[in-house]
Amino acid sequence: MTAFRTFFAATTALCAGTAAFAADLEVTHWWTSGGEAAAVAEFAREFEAQTDHTWVDGAIAGGGGTARPVMVSRIIGGDPMGAFQFNHGRQAEELIEAGLLRDMTDVAEAEGWKDIVNPPSLLDACTVDGRIYCAPVNIHSWQWLWLSNAAFEKAGLDVPSNWDEFVAAGPALREAGITPMALGGQPWQSSGAFNVLMATLGGPDVLQKIYGDGDAEMAAGDAMKRVFKAAADMREMVQGSNVQDWNQATNLVITDQAGGQIMGDWAQGEFAVAGEVAGEDYTCLPGLGVNEVISTGGDAFYFPVVDDEEISAAQDALAATLLNPETQVAFNLKKGSLPVRADVDLEAANDCMKKGLEILASGAIMPDVNMLNTEDTNNQLNDLFVQFFQDTSISADDAQARFVDIVANKD
Template sequence: MRYRLGMAALAGSVAFSLSPAFATDLEVTHWWTSGGEAAAVAEFAKAFDATGNKWIDGAIAGSGGTARPIMVSRITGGDPMGATQFNHGRQAEELVQEGLMRDLTDLATKEKWAEVIRPKSLLDNCTIEGKIYCAPVNIHSWQWLWLSNKAFTDAGVAVPTNWDEFVAAAPKLREKNIIPLAVGGQGWQATGAFDTMLLELGGKDLYLKIYQDKDSEAAGGPEAAKIFKAADDARKLAKGSNVQDWNQATNLVITGKAGGQIMGDWAQGEFAVAGLKAGTDYSCLPGLGVSNPTLATGGDAFYFPVLKDEAKSAAQEVLASTMLKPEVQVAFNAKKGSLPVRGDVDVGSVNDCTRKGLDILAKPDSVVKSTDELASADTQKQKEDLFTEFFANESLTAEDAQKRFAEIISSAD
């Protein structure tokens, strides 16, 4: 996902197959540089090379926050790449409005994207004024609580099955010097944890009222106050997790030094790499274990800047079509740890947690748009500033934080 820090910039060097005689080189930029991510990208590269073209890997180390400015300045500066990753949502909105992105409507109609891509909202994100400008490739969701079975066994309490039990078990963990909740220092992590609590504990309606309708009264109201109360609990539980990166925080859970972490499904890749098994070594609670969990559909999409070179433009269409082929979707998403955007493919045997996620996604009522899709990058950044401070600074009370939150929502777009 967008957040992986570039530990493995080297891993970005994808192995290329031999290029055929009339290959068109197409540079593709993305920020997938960790081990699992690079392996997933290699699946795209392999499939694209098999079409007779050549994938030139333009991995940008660092998180999306580092990579996106580089991508945008290349496109606006007149040096566009062949294709580039963005998250589902509004990150490339203005680039499309300026006419810098290629219109994929014809291809989409020909290949019936509207029928195969699920949930439909993903294609809506790519659609501006009736035209389709991007190809969604995967679905990630934020709303998971990952628990270390070892930590709870050590503390002598049962592994919680929902958020309330988790909060109740926390003092026992503290007694054993275990941090109940691991939260990394980067702003987006605290924000994601809050948004997850808002969606699950506050309910879908409140979430949509605040982020979709930008209703500042709801954001400042008593229902949201409860969520701030829960976030206040969470920051107390998180005290002592002196790490920055999300995977370091996940590692605290893996090693049993922390009880749990609220983090997106990409965290599962870390558990897999560490050789842990879902159910026995770690547990997952989609939607924080509430009775009616909702998942938001974040993830990534590829955009294709307008190019002058005709051969390259043709290759862009081939790439877009390749990325959405059923077999490529399965191979890519298996390595990425995300879910395919096509509802008509068989993902094969998956573990407990992924199965739970798939079951929730199958119910249209349990799926909402992610905050990246609903709010602008500007609003997201302001929220990040607020929540990173809220989690680090205990003298900022829940009431004051809520007041500031309501102000952000009132000017949000």
């Protein structure tokens, strides 16, 4: 017993000793798939290399839907972590209003984020009443179609160059024993894929009007009718992909069991981990090959208010580290996302990332759905589309009627 006590006393003394120089900063995030974990390890490495602080990894498995409630309840419950990842947009709105998150404007000004962050809308999404509350770390876009070259070869087809060709190839793929399209069972994947159809087949303006302005007339209109028709086509194609997680669905494409998948550019990290080469083993079609536009959502780190100067100092240091050029390059190459600053060199980027960078440079960008919708609206959309894509008894018209209802009541 006494041995125990001395041991504990020794360890506490040790902790107190190190704390004088550097703080342990707990960072929570939901990056747990192979590619994501490799990317976040880059953050930890850079943070520990450039500062004296220690990165304590607090990964939460199960995706944002599982992780966000855990993070929020820890912050509200008075046990905040050092920093946490959210998708920037309206997810943290109320936490900021309640004064639970730190104002990082000082760091942002010292580092000149206003001048380097590109596109500026990323920083706007972090800004509330002129103060900056988060550090954007990457740009993620949803509007990508990933295709397995080998799957099409096996079915004796050319790799499609746009959505319509892909739909037309569906029956031939199924005959060859390949699931035409992979879709995981988690609700956010269903609504995400639908939003992509809407942004590309309908066009970015349609999405902006409906989600941004709550235009119910537009939601009931002909443009959306076509989108719902495409969604019904997609429902046919995803029959038989019995997986849950997005990376399992991507894996169906990687292993050529499925023809393709609509998924954000983070899927690229999975292809990279599997050793696949863009253009040879797989093909990526930004904007589904129809409308080359990318949304500029992404991930950002927020910093809860903590009553400990050591930790606050570590938070400042982390915020600065996240945006410095080397970190940005190392992280984004692994993650498959685009850097938030235009002045970094992405020589090592692969074909797909280069396509993304070109589109970004050309200015064909649109806001991310998370910036326009609250989580409540997103959750309602999740419910609608996960049901639509899994249950063939719901007609496209019925689904559209429910969609109009959600849009009319959104805030």
